[in-house]
Amino acid sequence: MIFEDDETLQMYIEESLDHLSSIENDLLSIEAAGADIDEELVNNVFRAAHSIKGGAGFMGLSNIKKLSHKIENVLGLIRSREIVPQPETINILLKAFDSLKDMINNVEQSNESDISEHVVSLIGLTSASLPDDQKESVSGVFYIPVKNKKSVLEAPRFDIDQALKEGMTIYLIEYDLIHDIQRKMKTPLDVISSLLNSGKIIQSKIDIQAVGTLNEDIPSRIPFYILFASVIESDIVTALFDVDEKYVHIVTQEMFLTSPPETLPEPSFEAAPGKDTSAEKQPQVTFDTNIEKNSEKEIPEAHEFDPEPFSEPDMAESKQNKTIKSAAAQTHLRVNIDLLDSLMTLAGELVLSRNQLLQGIISDDTRNLEISSQRIDMVTSELQEAIMKTRMQSISNVFNKFQRVVRDLARELKKEVSLSIEGKSVELDKTIIEGISDPLTHLVRNAVDHGIEIPDERHKIGKASTGKISLKAFHEAGQVNIEISDDGRGFDGDKLLVSALRKKLITDHQASSMSEKEKMALIFLPGFSTAKQVTDVSGRGVGMDVVKTNLDKLGGIVDIESKKNQGTVIRIKLPLTLAIIPSQIISLGNERYAIPQVNLNELLRIPAIQVKDRIEKVGDAEVVRLRGNLLPLLNLSKVLEIDKTYVNPFDGSTMQERRINIADRRSKHSPVFENEETDKTEPEAPDMEPEVLKEPGPRSESERRTNIKSALNIAVVSAGLFKYGLVVNQLHDSEEIVIKPLGRHLKACKGYAGATIMGDGRVALILDVAGLAQMAKLTSLEGSDRVSDAAKKKTMAQKEAGDKTSVLLFRNDDEEQCAVPLGLVERIERIKVANIETVGGKKVIQYRGSSLPLFSLDEVANVKPLPESEQLEVIVFTLAGREVGLMVRPPVDAVDVAVKIDNITLKQPGIMGSAIIENYTTLLVDIFELVRTINPDWFDEHQTMQANMEKKHTVLFAEDSEFFRNQVRGFMEDDGYRVIEAEDGQIAWNLLEKNADVVDIIVTDLEMPNMDGFEFSAKVKGDNRFSHLKIIALTSLAGDEDMAKGTRMGIDDYQIKLDREKLIESIKSRLAD
Amino acid sequence: MEKNSLEKNDNNVMELATFFIGDALCGIDILNIQEINRHMEATWVPQAPDYVIGVINLRGRIVSIIDLGKKLGLSPIKKSKNSRNIIIQSQDEQLGFMVDLISDVLLAEIDKIEPAPANIGGLQGRYFKGVFKTKDSLIGVLDIDEALKNQ
Incomplete structure (x- = not known):
């Protein structure tokens, strides 16, 4: 039969699923609106149910038809405001729709599924709202005999009653499948949908009986009956139907029979399979007995008869012989x-x-x-x-179902949760959409189950009783970001840690050095579940690790951020598509490799000259210092073991590499340093150690260091939560590449995610950043181990070397290098000597309308006078509220150095001492002393001024380095504070006890002998007499760990050594607190 | 001869493409072969098994090239102007293997293929389906699936 071909059915399934997809949210909105019914919404759902019903009737899907019909009834009552949509009502509807969806997804078995439960509860809903005398109409059936009673059409009484009540006329239209439909190049669905525009289809049926048997005459018609209710008048309605007038009958009251007419032909009835009738039988039989009791006057007397439907099972049977592709397997895609x-x-x-x-x-x-x-x-x-x-596909496909998930789950767990969704229109590749559905569901369920507290608990901690979960999707940097956040109880990093320790997922040693973020990441470890009790919902112990693995497979990155009692934010980054990805091309040896851009955080180029300072080595681990953090380094060539042998390009012989480990390279200071020049001359041996391959030509260390090509290229990549630096030879462009799989012989190589073909036709391998880390046994936990070790070592080294500080280097004479702390410098000006005026025995220069006093070092200190020249640099300082300029010779350069100050050998007025900076003995200029010597009255003036303005605050200042002590004291005094100096924490403590009543604030260094800053701070804060004092730590090591430690000890603020303005600002604001 | 090849199915005859791996003359059913090329600039895959020479781009597909000499326990194939890649379809994937020299294609009656001896030119007998004798040579009929098995 034409209507049974795969395509029609497939179309029906797709259309129905389309309808169903929007229903859930509409129903939830209806629920939210309550009695305030939005008719448009109800109509939407109603229409969906209706068209599903219409098609089902036609396809012979009796169960689907029946269920959608009952749903429609309930919706009709909601629309006419006879039922107020209670959560319970909506629940029943949702469940009924679920079952409808299941049946449609599995259409060939739909007639066998049990829907009686839904039918009963739906009938319960409809009948509850009706007056008693109409109750039976809900489940009743009318029988309408057609065509000389040879066949009968069975229609729900409820519909007919409703239609008549609304003033509709009921028509029985007899289409002919041959003449009216096929010949006119239509499909039955076309007819149905055109009718739906102007009325309501109550029932439809194809009459197999009418066709007759082979013994009879060959039929010329295959009748297709439609029982149609419409407000359109009978005289114009035939035009709408597009059939001959004689095939349209108006159905009058008399034609409705409560039981099938006796002339019904029986044979096919016997043959009908009984499976699907039992469900239908039930309500009908009960109805029939009801009819006996209170028969209505307009219904003619009818005989008791078992109203077994017969035509539909027939069709179902014929369908069973066919195999229909299950709709669940997505083989079709709708394209605009x-x-x-x-x-x-x-x-x-x-x-x-x-x-x-x-x-x-x-x-x-x-x-x-x-x-x-x-x-x-x-x-x-x-x-x-x-x-x-x-x-x-739009991500709404995935997001939409979450309203329901959250609602159901919240009800089940007795929580109040509202879900807000943003960014539904964001689109992702089909495969990704399919792939993220499960992990996202898990995360959302987790948020409801573990995140949001029960209302009571929320009340107690002062939160609104309704928990908020928000789902957000947005594009960023060519990736799709999905954020799932809740305002629930959040994760407690330490609890996670304890739990992980208990489950022996990590070692004590690892635990001791974990950062907050790494603690959060523990939740992704396999076998980790935080729920105290395993609930049905989540927490089956296969939670987050599965989520992570699934997301990893999609090339996604998941990141978790949580604050106790404030909530959790989970961020997922996904590529737009899996097939084509932007990648950074790098090279190593003469092969190129691609790093997916998703994994790439940044590119780092360390100039040869800085390699020594920035790359450090701890045990066998290399780290690079990146914005104050230590980043573990992996050398790609080492991980891939490219450097074991190399082929001499000149004679083709293979040579064994002699280097044993990476640290043997070059010098101890630059363990991962590689030389590009070597690469050039020996392309097969990219990172051969110069010592091994030493060429005959002279190449000194310094030459290599300064060669611009000798810079170290590092790709900072992230694998999951954890970052590392990948040392590569050369960085090339970023390109879009097409991922191709590698053959089975290469499956064992973990380092590759596949291969791609470059523009020149050659193959480049795509690196799997996580795989590489695994190969190098560099995991997040271990990495942090190494980093924290490295940090410790670094601190030690710094202690030995003395504090690091920024100084401004300048020359007084060609042979005399001097330095001042950079923090004191206001600015640097270049002046022409000719512009200097000498007024009143003092040198000044006009600058922005005022005179800037100038002086030179030789005026105070015993140094050579400035050589004559046309131009000079002037370093401008602000002292005692005025600007002064120190004339020096160029070049002026700022450097970061660890100064070890010798404050004896070269000390003299204006010079506090000396240090070796960049291989020169450098005089450290004490600018305060200089100016004070030249203009002693400035300071008196300034101080009296300050003193007049306010009461002088006293700062207790602990610092072991005399250099810093002088500088800092200088500018603190300059800003009008009285300063009590101490050389270490112990002395500071003693002084504090002595001057308990005058000290207003404490500024302390952290690294000091005898008693360090942490200990001192803890002691101060632990003493009732002093605990009110604010403590500002002055340090050159403001690492996160130190900060955290300091905060525990009660330190109120951190200032980096010798940023004058910030320190003064901090003192001011702390005093004001 | 041509007529013969057309009727080979009826007559239980197969066409053997023969080639040298070291000193051993081997043959495989020509129907297994997709193509023979001299695409020598393979991309080396670090960390791969040593018998994998590398991967090549075969019209948009990534194909692993295997050194059949090494794979079968002989000395590696020496790249020369005679060496070729034979591309075959094996277990849903295209694979290439490099051989030292391509020889003739000849007809072999399946009946006349005899069980392989323990060793042919240094190659273990288990890699062969059998041997086929011609007037002046002995051809080992390679069991290509066995030979290319991933260890």
Whole structure:
């Protein structure tokens, strides 16, 4: 039969699923609106149920038809405001729709599924709202005999009653499948949908009986009956139906029979399979007995008869012989016609460009070739984009179901939760959409189950009783970001830690050095579940690790951030598509590799000259200092073991590499340093150690250091939560690459995610950043181990070397290098000597309308006078509220150095001591002393001024280095504070006890002998007499760990050594607190 | 001869493509072969098993090239102007293996293929389905699936 072909059914399934997809949210909105009914919404759902019913009747899907019909009844009552949608009502509807969806997804078995439970509860809903005398109409059936009673049409009484009540006329239309439908190039679905525009289809049926048997005459018609209710008058309705007038009957009251007419032909009835009738039988039989008791006057007397439906089982039977593709296997994809058209256009364009290209090649026309290659370039990228678009699906497909998930779960757990969704229109590749559904569901369920507290608990801690969960999707940097946040109880990092320790997932040693973020990451370890009791919902012990693995497979990155009692934010980053990804191309040896951009955080280039300072080595682990953090380093060539042997390009022989480990390279200071020059001359041995491959030509260490090519290239990559630096030879462009799988012989290589083909046709391998880390046994936990070790070592080294500080280097004379702390410098000016005026025995220069006093070092200190020159640099300081300029000779350079100050050998007025900076003995200028010597009255003035203005605050200042002590005291005094100095924490403590009543604030260094800053601070804060004093730590090591430690000890603020303004600012604001 | 090849199915005959691995003359059913090329600039895959020479781009597909000499326990194939890649379809994937020299294609009656001896030119007998004798040579009929098995 034509209507049973796969395509029609497939279309029906797709359409129905489409309808169903929007229903859930509509129902939830209806629920939320309560009695305040939004008719539009109800109509939406109603229409959906209705069209599902219409098609089902036609397809012979009796169960689907029946269930959707009952749903429709309930919705009709909601629409007419006879039922107020209670949560319970909506629940029943949702469940009924669920079952409807199941049946549609599994259409061939739908007639066998048990829907009686839903039917009963739906009938319960409808009958509850009706007056008693109408109750039976809900489940009743009318029988309408057609065509000389040869066949009978069975229609729900409720519908007919409703239709009549609304003033509709009921028509029985008899279409002929042959003449009216097939010959007119229509499908039965077309007819149904056109009818639905102007009325309501109550019932439809194809009459197999009417066709007769082979013994009879060959029938000319296959009747297709539709019972149609509409407000349209009978005289114009035939035009609508597009059938001959004689086939349209108005159904009058008399034609409704409460039981089938006796003339019904029986044989097929016997043959009907009994399976699906039992469910239907139940309500009908009870109804029939009801009818006996209170028969209504307009219904004619009818005989008791078992109203077994017969035609539908027939159809179901014929269907059972066919195999219908299950709709669950997604084999079809809906594509926007416009998109398809544009694809076609592009394909055409491509063909034209190819012709042009061929033409160009044949005629050897370079210009033509150029043009066509450009065109092909353009067309392919457009084509690529368009084809990608066909695979793109809106994330709402996944998001939409969460309203329901959250609602059901919240009800079950007796929590109040509201879900807000943002960014539904974000699109992702189909495969990704399919892949994220499960992990996201898990995360959302987790948020409801573990995140949000029960209302009582929320009340206690002062939160609104309704918990909030928000789902957000947005594009960022070519990736899709999904954020799931809740305002629930959050994770407690330490609890996670304890739990992980108990489960022996980590060792004590690892635990001791974990950062907050790493603690959070513990939740992703396999076998980790935080729920105290295992609930049905989540916490089956296979939680987050599965989520992570699934997301990893999609190339996604998941990141978790949580604050106790404030909530949790889980961020997921996903690529737009899996097939084509932007990647950074790098090279190592003469092969290129691609690092997916998703994994790449940044590129780092460490100039050769800095390698020594920034790369450190701890045990066998290298780390790089990046913005104050230590980043573990992996050398790609070592991980891939590329450097074991190398082929001499000149004679083709293979040589064994002699280096045993990476640290043997070059010098101890630059363990991962590689030389690009070597790469050039020995392409097969990219990172051969110079010692091994030493060329005959002279190449000194310093030459290599300064060679611009000797810089170290590091790709900072992240694998999950954890970052590391990948040392590579050369960085190239970023390119879009197509991922291709590697063959089975290479499956064992963990370091690759696949391969791709480069522009020149050669193959490049795609690196799997997580795999590489695994190969190098560099895991997050271990990495933090190494880093914390490294940090410790670093601190030690710093202690030995003395404090690091920024100084401004300048020359007084060609041979005398001097330095001042950079923090004191206001600015640097270049002046012409000719512009210097000498007024009143003092040198000044006009600067922005005022005179800037100038002096030179030789005025106070015993140094050589400034040599004569045309230009001078002036370093401007602000002292005692005025600006002064120190004339020096260029070049002026700022450097970061660890100064070890010798404050005896070269000390003299204006010079506090000396240090070796950049291999020169450098005089450290005491600018305060200098100015005080030249203009002693300035300071008196300033101080009296300050003193007049306010009471002088006293600062207790502990610092072991005299250099810093002088500087800091200088500018603190300069700003009007009285300073009590101490050389270490112990002395500071003693002084504090002595001056208990005058000290207003404490500024302390952290690294000091006898008693360090932490200990001192703890002691101060632990003493009732002093615990009110604010403590500002002055340090050159403001690492996160130190800060955390300091905060525990009660330190109120951190200032980096010698940022004058910030320190003064901090003192001021702390005093004001 | 041509007629023969057309009727080979009826006559239980197969066409053997023969080639040298070291000193051993081997053959495989020509129907297994997708193509033979001299695509020598393979991309080396670090960490791969040593018998994998590398991967090549075969018209958009990534194909692993295997040194059949090494794979079968002989000395590696020496790249020369005679060496070729034979591309075959094996277990749903295209694979290539490099051989030292391509020889003739000849017809072999399946009946006349005899069980393989323990060793052919240094190659273990288990890699062969049998041997086929011609007038002046002995051809080992390679069991290509066995030979290319992933260890």
